[in-house]
Amino acid sequence: MQVYLDNNATTMCDPQVVEVMQPFFSQMYGNPSSLHKFGTATHPYIRKAIDQVYTALNASDEDDIIFTSCATESNNWVLKSVFNDYIVNGEKDHIITTEVEHPSVLSTCRWLEEQGVKVTYLPVNEQGIVEPHVVKSFITNKTALVSIMWASNETGMIFPIKEIGEICKQNGVLFHSDGVQAVGKIPVDLQDVHIDFVSMSAHKFHGPKGVGALYIKNSQALSPLLHGGEQMGHRRSGTLNVPYIVGMGKAIELATTNMEEKIASIRAKRDRLEDALLELSDTFVVGSRENRTPNTILISIRGVEGEGMLWDLNNGQIGASTGSACASAELEANTVMLAIGADNELAHTGIRLSLSRFTTDEEIDYTIEHFKNAVARLRAISSSFAKVQPTPGGEAGECAMPHHMAH
Amino acid sequence: MAKDDLLGASLWDAYSNKVTTLMNNPQHQGEITPEEAESHGNKLIVADFGAESCGDAVRLYWEVDPKTDKIVNSKFKSFGCGTAIASSDVMTELCIGLTVQEAVKITNIDVEKALRDDPDTPAVPPQKMHCSVMAYDVIKKAASLYLGVTEESFEEDIIVCECARVSLGTIQEVIRLNDLKTVEEITDYTKAGGFCKSCIKPGGHEDREYYLVDILADTRREMDEEKMKASADAQLEGAGNFEEMTLVQQIKAVDAVIDENVRQFLIMDGGNMEIIDIKKDDDYIDIYIRYMGACDGCASSATGTLYAIESTLKEKLSKKIRVLPI
Numbered sequence: 001m002q003v004y005l006d007n008n009a010t011t012m013c014d015p016q017v018v019e020v021m022q023p024f025f026s027q028m029y030g031n032p033s034s035l036h037k038f039g040t041a042t043h044p045y046i047r048k049a050i051d052q053v054y055t056a057l058n059a060s061d062e063d064d065i066i067f068t069s070c071a072t073e074s075n076n077w078v079l080k081s082v083f084n085d086y087i088v089n090g091e092k093d094h095i096i097t098t099e100v101e102h103p104s105v106l107s108t109c110r111w112l113e114e115q116g117v118k119v120t121y122l123p124v125n126e127q128g129i130v131e132p133h134v135v136k137s138f139i140t141n142k143t144a145l146v147s148i149m150w151a152s153n154e155t156g157m158i159f160p161i162k163e164i165g166e167i168c169k170q171n172g173v174l175f176h177s178d179g180v181q182a183v184g185k186i187p188v189d190l191q192d193v194h195i196d197f198v199s200m201s202a203h204k205f206h207g208p209k210g211v212g213a214l215y216i217k218n219s220q221a222l223s224p225l226l227h228g229g230e231q232m233g234h235r236r237s238g239t240l241n242v243p244y245i246v247g248m249g250k251a252i253e254l255a256t257t258n259m260e261e262k263i264a265s266i267r268a269k270r271d272r273l274e275d276a277l278l279e280l281s282d283t284f285v286v287g288s289r290e291n292r293t294p295n296t297i298l299i300s301i302r303g304v305e306g307e308g309m310l311w312d313l314n315n316g317q318i319g320a321s322t323g324s325a326c327a328s329a330e331l332e333a334n335t336v337m338l339a340i341g342a343d344n345e346l347a348h349t350g351i352r353l354s355l356s357r358f359t360t361d362e363e364i365d366y367t368i369e370h371f372k373n374a375v376a377r378l379r380a381i382s383s384s385f386a387k388v389q390p391t392p393g394g395e396a397g398e399c400a401m402p403h404h405m406a407h
Numbered sequence: 408m409a410k411d412d413l414l415g416a417s418l419w420d421a422y423s424n425k426v427t428t429l430m431n432n433p434q435h436q437g438e439i440t441p442e443e444a445e446s447h448g449n450k451l452i453v454a455d456f457g458a459e460s461c462g463d464a465v466r467l468y469w470e471v472d473p474k475t476d477k478i479v480n481s482k483f484k485s486f487g488c489g490t491a492i493a494s495s496d497v498m499t500e501l502c503i504g505l506t507v508q509e510a511v512k513i514t515n516i517d518v519e520k521a522l523r524d525d526p527d528t529p530a531v532p533p534q535k536m537h538c539s540v541m542a543y544d545v546i547k548k549a550a551s552l553y554l555g556v557t558e559e560s561f562e563e564d565i566i567v568c569e570c571a572r573v574s575l576g577t578i579q580e581v582i583r584l585n586d587l588k589t590v591e592e593i594t595d596y597t598k599a600g601g602f603c604k605s606c607i608k609p610g611g612h613e614d615r616e617y618y619l620v621d622i623l624a625d626t627r628r629e630m631d632e633e634k635m636k637a638s639a640d641a642q643l644e645g646a647g648n649f650e651e652m653t654l655v656q657q658i659k660a661v662d663a664v665i666d667e668n669v670r671q672f673l674i675m676d677g678g679n680m681e682i683i684d685i686k687k688d689d690d691y692i693d694i695y696i697r698y699m700g701a702c703d704g705c706a707s708s709a710t711g712t713l714y715a716i717e718s719t720l721k722e723k724l725s726k727k728i729r730v731l732p733i
Binding site: 308380 | 455
């Protein structure tokens, strides 16, 4: 059996999505910007995809949802264009974000710092979320933007977006949220929260890779990131990626139809897996279940190093992660774990399991068994569980190495 | 960065089969109890290195025959990734049968080589090389406990790069001999800094006492100071002593005069020159030079420029000088 439990990194493209994309490669391949019927024939399908996305997110017709190539592009667009519009060509000089954002936000913020922008990286509490009063305390009259993720890719913890949105509204500060781990996983109602910009990506909810979107409230001004043929209502240049846009529309519709049922089903499997793994001694899971995306578990297993555990899971045909896929080939400790305030030890023992609506009960059973065996094997090797103590003088000190936090 | 780097390599695919096999099934994993060692009349040494908070930790067990200092049995326990476990395993194997004095000579390079499938292919990718260093460190610690000496007493050199085991002296020497100007060049010449990268500059995987950026800056500063001093000495000593100088001193003196009087004019015209060699017999001191940049092939380089260089050197250093471009 093969079990894919890395759905926060990417998901399987739903076969129903692949099916609706199919005609737009070799049959209806016209450029939607063309005047002839080859181009215009695609319009009803693109319009449908737009409707599907607006409906899924309960966006107002006054809002813009612009298709992009991915959430990385959407995040770059918001940060760099707010920089241009409100800092270079305005009176502001400050952006607030968190220590635990995706690299597409953090790296862009570091680049903005090099351009002279002041950036505040907010810490998270032991639950792994930013508290609204912390956001409030850092807003000044020079703050242009607050950028805070909707849910964490690593812990699954859901941030208090509604409360932060109200604070930003009261203070007249723009609010952006990287919604990559929320859209398609939990209900997102864009008329219920005050939020100016939301980034999303189709491949996180069983759509294709290479297409995402940026939500822009009330069609407000934001300079384009890409200049060119002025597609998407002059907001984002580049020939419309018709098959992928159609696929994204279908994927978000499938993810959000009967969403409560889907969530309940995933949550039940997740909770069963979590309960079973917590039967192991010296383990704990980060963050409360109620406030977590229903598919995610970040578990620490004392005495078992993360990469070693991934190795054993991989030998058992189980795909998991130590955290962000972007960082998994690096040596460093999990920065989110460190930001949560966990000790350094935990930062090296975290394993993230992320389910999807395609995860089956049989796969959960298989994973429980294999996971427990792997922990038993690695703990048998682990120095953390050794009984014979070092010769006097042979003890090792704690790690002197300073883990660098997300700057 | 080029075509081959566009898709990052798969970390685990770069492991040798031996690393994979030992990770899946370590041969010497386990513990030796004091009772067990005692029953054989042997001494038990247990040493730790690293910690869970560092990301890897190892505990090494040696059962040593006190009459011969021979390690008759060895085991390990390890918290770490596949490379850490495989390195610990092969380290344990390398220790068995050696005396403590012999075992202390095992380096992390020996451990890594023992993990190779074929002698020319590294057992682990560069960023994992560091995992084998722990094996080296824990042996030093066990040996120091057994012999009752400090770990530092085993170190003959100051090691700057633990992964590639390159000493401070070696790095300073290659910078001087090859006139290295960048850290990348140091890595190309010595492999130092090519693995876990901690020793390149502060802020890496772990704190180091010496960093390549500082060693480079310090050595370059010393070289500049020496050059200035040579230049000053050459002028102070005058032409009379030039003929008595050693070859190195002569090259430095010529370089200093060129720096002082000639080079800026060559650079202004987009060129430069270097000294290739100095040969002397009773009548002449022949200085072989090579033109670079715009000077190479310039008509004046064989006439006016050459005359100017030669007459300057004759005036400042020795009448016997002839300058020969090659």
